Amino acid sequence: MELLLPLFLNGVVNGAHYALLAMGFGMIFATTGVVHFAYGPVYAVAAYLTWWSVTVLSLPFLVAMGVGIVGCAVVGMASYVLLYRWFLRNDSPPFIILVVSLGLLMLITNLIGVAFGTNAKTVNDVTYGFYFIGSAVVTGVQLWQVLALVVVGLGLAAFMKWTAYGSYIRAMQDNMLMAKIVGINTERVSLVVFGIGSGISGIAASLILVKEGALPHMGFLAVFYAFLAAVVGGLGSLPGAVAGGLILGLVESLGVWRVSSDWQTTIAFGVLFIVLIWRPTGLWKGY
Amino acid sequence: MEYVYHIGVVISLYVILSVSFNITIGLAGLFALAHASFYAFGAYAAAILSVKLGIGFPLSMLVGIVGAGVVGMIIALPALRVGGHYLVIITLAFQAIVTDFLRNANGLTGGPDGLAGVEPINLFGADLTTPGDFLPLAVFFAVLVYLIGQRLERSPFGRALRAMREDESAVQSVGKNPVAFKLLAFAVSGGLAAIAGSLFAHYVSYVGPHSFTVEETILILTMVILGGIGNLTGSVVGAIILVLLPEALKLLSLPPITADMLRGCIYGAMLIVILRFRPQGLLPERHSIPKIADSLRAELKAVGKTVFDIAKVAASGPTLVGKGLHKRFGGIVAVDDATITLKAGRVTGLIGPNGAGKTTAFNLLTGFISTNSGEVTFRDESIGGLRPHEIVSSGIARSFQDLRLFRSMTVLENVLVALPHQAGDKLLNVFFRPRLVRHQEAENLLKAEAVLAYVGLREKAMERADNLSYAEEKLLVIARLVATGAEVLLLDEPLSGLDPTTLEQILPSIRRLAEEGRTVCLIEHNLDVIQKVCDYAFYLDEGRVLAEGPPNELMQDPELQGRYFR
Amino acid sequence: MFTKAIKGLTCAVVGTILAAGTPATAEDTIKIGGIFSMSGTAPYYGQVMSQGAQLAIDEINAEGGVDGRKLELVIEDHKSGNTQAAVTGMNRLINVVGVKAVLSSFSGPTAAIAPISQDRGIFTLNGGGVSPKMIGVSDHMFHNRSMALDLALASVAYAVESGHKRIAQIAIKSEFGDSAIAAAIEAAERAGVEIVASEQFANDATNIDAQIAKIRAARPDVVLNWATTPQAGIAVKRLRDIQVNVPVQSMEWTSEDFAIAGDHSENIFVVTDYFSASEENEWGKHFHDAYVARHGDDPDFYAANYYEAIYVIAELISRAHDAKGKDFASADLTEQLWADNSFKSVYGGTMKFRDNGVVIKRVALLEVKDGKTEFVRFIEAAAD
Incomplete structure (x- = not known):
C-alpha cells in the first residue's frame, strides 16, 4: 500500500498530462486527417515561450502561460496555413503529409535549440505546495495538471456540443466529404482545430515547465505518447482521449510496482501493444 | 579516401534498408514503422553469435535473416487486422519496445553498453577491416538486395501486393489470400533489412541500442518517401541523397556550437521543400509489363494456348444454392430465411427495392460474411467455413457495387492479377523457378489479352484503370471476374448508371457468359434491363424472398409492382 | 577488378559531391578531432566539452602554438550516442581532415571508434565515457576520466x-x-x-x-x-x-x-572527479576564471577534462616534434605518452595513466x- 498509492496517484497525474496531449492531437487528426508529428515541437514552443515570458519579460506566471498557449496556437495554425493546407488541397497521400510533418518536427526542434540554447530551462520563482494523501505526497503542480484536464476536458466537451464550430468539427470528423457538400468552410474549421489543439498542448507544456523544466527535444516523446493515448482511446473521441491518457499513465506507473523500473517502457508499451492488437481501433468510437 | 569508402559503405547499408522497407510500405502499402528493429535484429544476431559463440559470417548473417523474417511475421500480425494510421502507431510502439529491450536485456545484448569486439568478416583469407576492403562486399549486397527487390516487384507476387495495397477485398474477390501475402512481404522485408544489420555489426565491430531507435526508422522512411514510394530505384536515390546531405552540410562553415542543429533545420526544411515540389517523391512509381518475345508468342500460339479456355465450364443444373439464409446485424434482420438457387447456363437476377437485403444475400452467397443460420452449398457441398479467397478458388467469384478496381494499375494488370493458379504468386517460385514463372507469365499475358478482347477493352490494355470511362470500368469489372476462371459469377449492379447505348454494348457480354455455360447472378434495379438480360429472378423485400420466376411473370404481379414503386 | 571498379565509382560519385566544397587547408596547422554530442537528447555535453577544449586551444595558440604550429579543433557530432554517426565522424576526421589526435566522448561512440583507433594508429583521448567496454580494444586509446x-x-x-x-x-x-x-x-x-x-x-x-x-x-x-x-x-x-x-x-x-x-x-x-578551483590549485583557478570570463558559467569537470586533454595532447605533440620531427604520426603520440605517463592535471597535482590507459585521479x-x-x-x- 505504501508504494501502491503513490504509484496510482502518479499514474493519474501523468495520465492527465498525456490525456491533455491526446485530446489536442486526436482532435487535429480526426478532423483534418493530418498525423501532426510536429505537434511535439509545437508543444515545446509553448514551454519555451512561457519560460521566456517569465524570465526575460518578468511577467507573472499565469500571464506567461497565456503567452505560451497563444504562441503555441499561432505556431500550430501557421503550420496548417503554410504547410499542410497545400498538401491537403492537392490530395496528397496521407503518408506524404506524415513525412512532411516529420520534416517540420526536425525543423522546429532544432530551431528551438538554436534560438534558446540546449540547456534546460526552468522557472524556479513559481512556488507550489505539497499535500499528503494518505502516505503519498502530491505537489501543487500535479494537482494543477489534473485540474487542467478536468477544466479543458469539460470546456472542450461543451464547445463541441453547443457551439457552431463544435458541430462543424463533429461533421468533419464524421464525414469530410459530406461536410464540404453541406457548405462547411472546412479550411477555416481546420485552422480553428489546429489552433485549439495546439493551444491545449500549450497548457500541458507550461505545467511541465514548472514540474521538470524544458528541453529542445521534449516534444518528440510527447507527441508519441499523445498519438498512442489517442489511438488506444479511439481517435477523435474525447472520453477516449481521456481514458487513453489515463490508461497510459497508470500502466506506466503501476507496471513497475513489482518489477524493476528499468523495464518501465517495455511494460507500458507492451501492454498498449496488446490492447491495440485486441482492439486495433481503440476502446471508444470517434464521433 | 577511406572516408569516401566509408560513406560508400554507409550508402550501401541504407540502400539495403530503404529498398527492403519499400517492399512493405511501397509495394504492399503497409505503413509499419518498425524497420529499424529488423536492422537491429540482424546486427545483434551477428554480434551475439560472434562475441558469445564465436560464429562468424556468413552463418551469422543467415541466422539474422531468418530471425528477422520471423520478427517480420510478428509485426505482420497487427497488419492483418488494421491498416493506415493504426498500424503506424502500433508498430511505432513495437519499435520502442525493441529499443527498450535491447537497452535492458544486459545478459543477452550487453544492455546500454552494447556488444564490442564483433569479429570482422573474413573473405578469401583476409579480414575486411578497413572501409576500402569492406566496400565491395557492401556494394555487392546492396546490388543483390536491389535485384531481389526488383524481381519481387516485377513478379506476379509483386503485382498481387500492389493490388492488395489498392483494395484488399478486391484481392480476395479474385481468389488471393491477403494474409499470406502480408506475412511474406514482411518476412522478406525484414530478412533483407537484417543483411544491412549483419554487415553493420561486422563492419563497425560494435553494436549498441542507440543505432536502432525510432529515429532510425524515420530516417529510412524518409529515404523511401523522398525517393518515391513504390519505386525501388527511388529508394536507392533517396538513400544516397540522405546519406550525402548531412555530410555535404558539414562543408558549410557554421558556428560550432549550433552547427549541428542548424544542419538539422536545413535537413528538415529540405525534406519539406522536396515533397512540396515532388509530392510523389523524386522518382514516382512506374508500371512495367514484361514483354513477350515474338518467338515465345508464336510458340504458344502453335500449341493453341492463346485462346482463353472456357470449354470446361460447360455444365447444367443447380450450382450455387443458399438454403434458409438468415443474417442479423445487431437487432436488424437483413436477410430472413431466404432460399436462392442459381443454375448453370442462365442469368439469375436479384431484384427488389432499396434495403431489401440483396447485397447482404450476395455477401452471404460468396462467403464475405457468415450466416447466422442456413447453409450455402456449391454442387451439393457446403462452402461454410471457407474463407472468401478459397471460395473464389473453388469457382465462385463476385464483383462489388462500388467496382473496387485496382485504380492505379493498368487495365492489363487488373486482369492479370485475377488469373488463377499463378506460379509466380508463390515467392519460392519467383526466386527458384524463374523459368516456370516467366513462361507462365507469357501465357497469362496472352490470356489477359484474350479476356480484354472478350469484353472489348483490348485497346485500353495499357491505360491506368482510373483513366477509364465509367462504362469501361464496368467492362473491366466483368473482365476481371471472367479472368478468375470461376464458373459462378455474381455481379453487384453491373449495369447501373449506364446510358442506353453503353447498356446495349454490355448486355450481350453478360448473356454470352451464361450461354457459355457459366452460372451468372446479378443485382439490378432497372426492370427493363432485368427483363432483357435475366432468365430468372428472385424478388426480395425486407430480407425475404417474396417470389421467384421468369422476370416478366414476376413483374405482372400487382403486389410486387406496388412494393417496388412504393 | 570488381573491387577496383566499385572503389573507383564510389570515389567518383561521393568524391565529386563532397569535394566540391572542401575548404582548402590553410597554413601549417595541426588538427585535433572532437567527437562530441552536439545534438540529440544530451547536447549539453557537446557544448561544455567543446568549450573546454576550444579554450585550451585558443590559449595555446595565443602563446604561439606548439613549436610555432597552431592547433585547430574539428568537431563531429555523434548525436547523443549514435555509434554510426561516431564512426562516420571518425573516418572523416582521419581521412578528410587529417587529424593527429581525436577527443572522444560517451561510452558507446568511444567503444565504436576504438577498433578504428587501433587499426589506423590514431591517438584517442576520452574524457567523458566511463564504461569498461572501451578499455583494452585500442593501444592508442586513453581516458582522463575516472571510471x-x-x-x-x-x-x-x-x-x-x-x-x-x-x-x-x-x-x-x-x-x-x-x-x-x-x-x-x-x-x-x-x-x-x-x-x-x-x-x-x-x-x-x-x-x-x-x-x-x-x-x-x-x-x-x-x-x-x-x-x-x-x-x-x-x-x-x-x-x-x-x-x-x-x-x-x-x-x-x-x-x-x-x-x-x-x-x-x-x-x-x-x-x-570534480576539480576544485581552490587557491592552492593555481592552474585550475586560472582555467576556472578564463572559462567564466568567456562563457559566464562555472566550468564543470567535463569542460575541465577536455581542457586538460588538449594540454596533454599538446605536450605529446611537442615531445613527438623533438623525437620524429614535423611529420610525426598519430601513433607516435602513444609512444611519447608511455615515455613518461605523468601529466600535470588541471585538478591540481599530477595524474598518471595506468597500464589499461585509464588515468588515476583523486x-x-x-x-x-x-x-x-x-x-x-x-x-x-x-x-x-
Whole structure:
C-alpha cells in the first residue's frame, strides 16, 4: 500500500498530462486527417515561450502561460496555413503529409535549440505546495495538471456540443466529404482545430515547465505518447482521449510496482501493444 | 579516401534498408514503422553469435535473416487486422519496445553498453577491416538486395501486393489470400533489412541500442518517401541523397556550437521543400509489363494456348444454392430465411427495392460474411467455413457495387492479377523457378489479352484503370471476374448508371457468359434491363424472398409492382 | 577488378559531391578531432566539452602554438550516442581532415571508434565515457576520466563513513548507470550496509515519478544519484518535491542542475572527479576564471577534462616534434605518452595513466551550499 498509492496517484497525474496531449492531437487528426508529428515541437514552443515570458519579460506566471498557449496556437495554425493546407488541397497521400510533418518536427526542434540554447530551462520563482494523501505526497503542480484536464476536458466537451464550430468539427470528423457538400468552410474549421489543439498542448507544456523544466527535444516523446493515448482511446473521441491518457499513465506507473523500473517502457508499451492488437481501433468510437 | 569508402559503405547499408522497407510500405502499402528493429535484429544476431559463440559470417548473417523474417511475421500480425494510421502507431510502439529491450536485456545484448569486439568478416583469407576492403562486399549486397527487390516487384507476387495495397477485398474477390501475402512481404522485408544489420555489426565491430531507435526508422522512411514510394530505384536515390546531405552540410562553415542543429533545420526544411515540389517523391512509381518475345508468342500460339479456355465450364443444373439464409446485424434482420438457387447456363437476377437485403444475400452467397443460420452449398457441398479467397478458388467469384478496381494499375494488370493458379504468386517460385514463372507469365499475358478482347477493352490494355470511362470500368469489372476462371459469377449492379447505348454494348457480354455455360447472378434495379438480360429472378423485400420466376411473370404481379414503386 | 571498379565509382560519385566544397587547408596547422554530442537528447555535453577544449586551444595558440604550429579543433557530432554517426565522424576526421589526435566522448561512440583507433594508429583521448567496454580494444586509446567503478566505491565509502545504513540509488539506464549501480551494490555488500532501492529510468523518459515513488517507499537514509545533467537536477527536484529530504550524494552537479533543482539544491554532496578551483590549485583557478570570463558559467569537470586533454595532447605533440620531427604520426603520440605517463592535471597535482590507459585521479567530495559547490576534501577509494 505504501508504494501502491503513490504509484496510482502518479499514474493519474501523468495520465492527465498525456490525456491533455491526446485530446489536442486526436482532435487535429480526426478532423483534418493530418498525423501532426510536429505537434511535439509545437508543444515545446509553448514551454519555451512561457519560460521566456517569465524570465526575460518578468511577467507573472499565469500571464506567461497565456503567452505560451497563444504562441503555441499561432505556431500550430501557421503550420496548417503554410504547410499542410497545400498538401491537403492537392490530395496528397496521407503518408506524404506524415513525412512532411516529420520534416517540420526536425525543423522546429532544432530551431528551438538554436534560438534558446540546449540547456534546460526552468522557472524556479513559481512556488507550489505539497499535500499528503494518505502516505503519498502530491505537489501543487500535479494537482494543477489534473485540474487542467478536468477544466479543458469539460470546456472542450461543451464547445463541441453547443457551439457552431463544435458541430462543424463533429461533421468533419464524421464525414469530410459530406461536410464540404453541406457548405462547411472546412479550411477555416481546420485552422480553428489546429489552433485549439495546439493551444491545449500549450497548457500541458507550461505545467511541465514548472514540474521538470524544458528541453529542445521534449516534444518528440510527447507527441508519441499523445498519438498512442489517442489511438488506444479511439481517435477523435474525447472520453477516449481521456481514458487513453489515463490508461497510459497508470500502466506506466503501476507496471513497475513489482518489477524493476528499468523495464518501465517495455511494460507500458507492451501492454498498449496488446490492447491495440485486441482492439486495433481503440476502446471508444470517434464521433 | 577511406572516408569516401566509408560513406560508400554507409550508402550501401541504407540502400539495403530503404529498398527492403519499400517492399512493405511501397509495394504492399503497409505503413509499419518498425524497420529499424529488423536492422537491429540482424546486427545483434551477428554480434551475439560472434562475441558469445564465436560464429562468424556468413552463418551469422543467415541466422539474422531468418530471425528477422520471423520478427517480420510478428509485426505482420497487427497488419492483418488494421491498416493506415493504426498500424503506424502500433508498430511505432513495437519499435520502442525493441529499443527498450535491447537497452535492458544486459545478459543477452550487453544492455546500454552494447556488444564490442564483433569479429570482422573474413573473405578469401583476409579480414575486411578497413572501409576500402569492406566496400565491395557492401556494394555487392546492396546490388543483390536491389535485384531481389526488383524481381519481387516485377513478379506476379509483386503485382498481387500492389493490388492488395489498392483494395484488399478486391484481392480476395479474385481468389488471393491477403494474409499470406502480408506475412511474406514482411518476412522478406525484414530478412533483407537484417543483411544491412549483419554487415553493420561486422563492419563497425560494435553494436549498441542507440543505432536502432525510432529515429532510425524515420530516417529510412524518409529515404523511401523522398525517393518515391513504390519505386525501388527511388529508394536507392533517396538513400544516397540522405546519406550525402548531412555530410555535404558539414562543408558549410557554421558556428560550432549550433552547427549541428542548424544542419538539422536545413535537413528538415529540405525534406519539406522536396515533397512540396515532388509530392510523389523524386522518382514516382512506374508500371512495367514484361514483354513477350515474338518467338515465345508464336510458340504458344502453335500449341493453341492463346485462346482463353472456357470449354470446361460447360455444365447444367443447380450450382450455387443458399438454403434458409438468415443474417442479423445487431437487432436488424437483413436477410430472413431466404432460399436462392442459381443454375448453370442462365442469368439469375436479384431484384427488389432499396434495403431489401440483396447485397447482404450476395455477401452471404460468396462467403464475405457468415450466416447466422442456413447453409450455402456449391454442387451439393457446403462452402461454410471457407474463407472468401478459397471460395473464389473453388469457382465462385463476385464483383462489388462500388467496382473496387485496382485504380492505379493498368487495365492489363487488373486482369492479370485475377488469373488463377499463378506460379509466380508463390515467392519460392519467383526466386527458384524463374523459368516456370516467366513462361507462365507469357501465357497469362496472352490470356489477359484474350479476356480484354472478350469484353472489348483490348485497346485500353495499357491505360491506368482510373483513366477509364465509367462504362469501361464496368467492362473491366466483368473482365476481371471472367479472368478468375470461376464458373459462378455474381455481379453487384453491373449495369447501373449506364446510358442506353453503353447498356446495349454490355448486355450481350453478360448473356454470352451464361450461354457459355457459366452460372451468372446479378443485382439490378432497372426492370427493363432485368427483363432483357435475366432468365430468372428472385424478388426480395425486407430480407425475404417474396417470389421467384421468369422476370416478366414476376413483374405482372400487382403486389410486387406496388412494393417496388412504393 | 570488381573491387577496383566499385572503389573507383564510389570515389567518383561521393568524391565529386563532397569535394566540391572542401575548404582548402590553410597554413601549417595541426588538427585535433572532437567527437562530441552536439545534438540529440544530451547536447549539453557537446557544448561544455567543446568549450573546454576550444579554450585550451585558443590559449595555446595565443602563446604561439606548439613549436610555432597552431592547433585547430574539428568537431563531429555523434548525436547523443549514435555509434554510426561516431564512426562516420571518425573516418572523416582521419581521412578528410587529417587529424593527429581525436577527443572522444560517451561510452558507446568511444567503444565504436576504438577498433578504428587501433587499426589506423590514431591517438584517442576520452574524457567523458566511463564504461569498461572501451578499455583494452585500442593501444592508442586513453581516458582522463575516472571510471564508474572508482566513483561508486568512493561514494559508498563516504556514505558508510557518514553513518548511513539504508542506501537508495537512482540512475539513468545507460552504460554509466549500469556499471555504477552494479559497483555500488558490490561495495555496499562488502561494507555491510543495505541497498534498499536501485531505480533506473530512460534518459528521454517523460517523467521519473514511479522511480522516485519507489525510492521514497524504501525509506532510505541517503540517496546515491548517478544521473547525469540535467536528469541529476530533475531527480533531486522531484525527490524533494515529494519530501524525501535525506542527503543526496550526486555523481555530478552542474550549473544546469542548479538551475533545475533551484531552492532544492541543498543537503547535496558531490562525489566525483570534480576539480576544485581552490587557491592552492593555481592552474585550475586560472582555467576556472578564463572559462567564466568567456562563457559566464562555472566550468564543470567535463569542460575541465577536455581542457586538460588538449594540454596533454599538446605536450605529446611537442615531445613527438623533438623525437620524429614535423611529420610525426598519430601513433607516435602513444609512444611519447608511455615515455613518461605523468601529466600535470588541471585538478591540481599530477595524474598518471595506468597500464589499461585509464588515468588515476583523486576523487573529490564537494558540498552544495548556497547555490555553490564547495570543495570539502579528497576521498581515497580508487579501485586500483
